Amino acid sequence: MAGNSRRPGAVRRTGSKKGPQVGTGGHGRKALRGKGPTPKAEDRPYHPAGKRKAAAQKRSQARPKNRGPRSAGGYEVVAGRNAVVEALRAGLPVRALYLASAADADGRTREVLQLAAEAGAPVHQATRADLDALTGGSAHQGVAIEVPAYRYADPEDLLTSATTEGRTPLILALDGVTDPRNLGATLRSAGAFGADGVVVPARRAAGVTVAAWKVSAGAAARVPVARATNLVRTLEAYKKAGCFVVGLDGDGATAIGDLELATEPLVLVLGSEGKGLSRLVRQTCDLVAAIPIASAVESLNAGTAIGIALYEVARRRSA
Structure with a gap:
C-alpha cells in the first residue's frame, strides 16, 4: 500500500558508524601494497618441493x-x-x-x-x-x-719394517708436494713397485685426504705414510741407518736408469713441480738423478716422475 512505512525499502537508516567520507584518506593504501615476489617452491613449507628440502636437511643433520x-x-x-x-x-x-x-x-x-x-x-x-x-x-x-682418521706411521717404522722382513729398504720422500692427487699417485706407484712407504713433511705438504685416497685406488690402505716433523733430519737419520738418499731433479748428473745405488737401501726424494728440491734437502742427498725427457717438455708431473723412477729401480733390482 502506498505510504506503508513498514516496507523494508522505505525505511531510511541513520547513524552510520562510518559516516560520510570524502576521498579514501589513505584507507586503500594498504590494499594496494603488494606482498612481494612469490617464494620458490622449495621455500614453501607445504609445497612438495619444500617438504623434500626439509627432509634432506633433516637427513643431513642426523x-x-x-x-x-x-x-x-x-x-x-x-x-x-x-x-x-x-x-x-x-x-x-x-x-x-x-x-x-x-x-x-x-x-x-x-x-x-x-x-x-x-x-x-x-x-x-x-x-x-x-x-x-x-x-x-x-x-x-x-x-x-x-x-x-688416518693414522700416520713414524718414519723409523718404515725402515724397521723392511729390515725385519729381510727386504732391501725402498722409501719415498716428498719434499713440498702439496697436491693430494700427486700423493695419491705416489702411493699407487709405491704399491705397484713394492716400496716400503712414503714420508711427507708434517707442515705445508699434502696429507692422506679424500682426493689422495681416490687417486691411490686403494693403495693408501696398503702403503704406510709417515709424517716427518723435519724432513732434513729424517733423511739424515736414514743415512745414519745405512740408506742412500737420492734426489730426483731435472738437472741431475746421473740418469735414473744408470743409478748404481738402485740395489742398495734407498730413499728417493721428489720435490714439488714448481720449485723442485729445497736447498737443504738437496744438500742432504748423496746424489741427484734425472729422468731424461724431451727438451720441449719443461717437467713431469710428480706422480709420473716417481712412477718412472720406481720402475727403473725395480728393473735394476731384478736384473
Missing part, C-alpha cells in the same frame, strides 16, 4: 658429518668404488657406508655391499647431492664410507 682430514678423534670419508673396495679389503673399521639409490649395481658395488655386511657396517641410502656434500665434491661414483 648424518655424522665429515669433520675433515686428520681431525682428532674424528672420521674421514673414502669415496669411489675402487678406493672403497680396497679399504674394506684391508679391514679398516667402517663407521658407515653411503650408497646412492641410483648407483649402478655392477660387480664392484655388489662387492662393496658384501664386504660392508661382513664388517657389520650400517648401510645408508643417499642422494647424489648428499654424497657430493659428504665428499666435498670429489668423484664418488655413488659410494662412500666413513673410516677413522
Whole structure:
C-alpha cells in the first residue's frame, strides 16, 4: 500500500558508524601494497618441493658429518668404488657406508655391499647431492664410507719394517708436494713397485685426504705414510741407518736408469713441480738423478716422475 512505512525499502537508516567520507584518506593504501615476489617452491613449507628440502636437511643433520682430514678423534670419508673396495679389503673399521639409490649395481658395488655386511657396517641410502656434500665434491661414483682418521706411521717404522722382513729398504720422500692427487699417485706407484712407504713433511705438504685416497685406488690402505716433523733430519737419520738418499731433479748428473745405488737401501726424494728440491734437502742427498725427457717438455708431473723412477729401480733390482 502506498505510504506503508513498514516496507523494508522505505525505511531510511541513520547513524552510520562510518559516516560520510570524502576521498579514501589513505584507507586503500594498504590494499594496494603488494606482498612481494612469490617464494620458490622449495621455500614453501607445504609445497612438495619444500617438504623434500626439509627432509634432506633433516637427513643431513642426523648424518655424522665429515669433520675433515686428520681431525682428532674424528672420521674421514673414502669415496669411489675402487678406493672403497680396497679399504674394506684391508679391514679398516667402517663407521658407515653411503650408497646412492641410483648407483649402478655392477660387480664392484655388489662387492662393496658384501664386504660392508661382513664388517657389520650400517648401510645408508643417499642422494647424489648428499654424497657430493659428504665428499666435498670429489668423484664418488655413488659410494662412500666413513673410516677413522688416518693414522700416520713414524718414519723409523718404515725402515724397521723392511729390515725385519729381510727386504732391501725402498722409501719415498716428498719434499713440498702439496697436491693430494700427486700423493695419491705416489702411493699407487709405491704399491705397484713394492716400496716400503712414503714420508711427507708434517707442515705445508699434502696429507692422506679424500682426493689422495681416490687417486691411490686403494693403495693408501696398503702403503704406510709417515709424517716427518723435519724432513732434513729424517733423511739424515736414514743415512745414519745405512740408506742412500737420492734426489730426483731435472738437472741431475746421473740418469735414473744408470743409478748404481738402485740395489742398495734407498730413499728417493721428489720435490714439488714448481720449485723442485729445497736447498737443504738437496744438500742432504748423496746424489741427484734425472729422468731424461724431451727438451720441449719443461717437467713431469710428480706422480709420473716417481712412477718412472720406481720402475727403473725395480728393473735394476731384478736384473
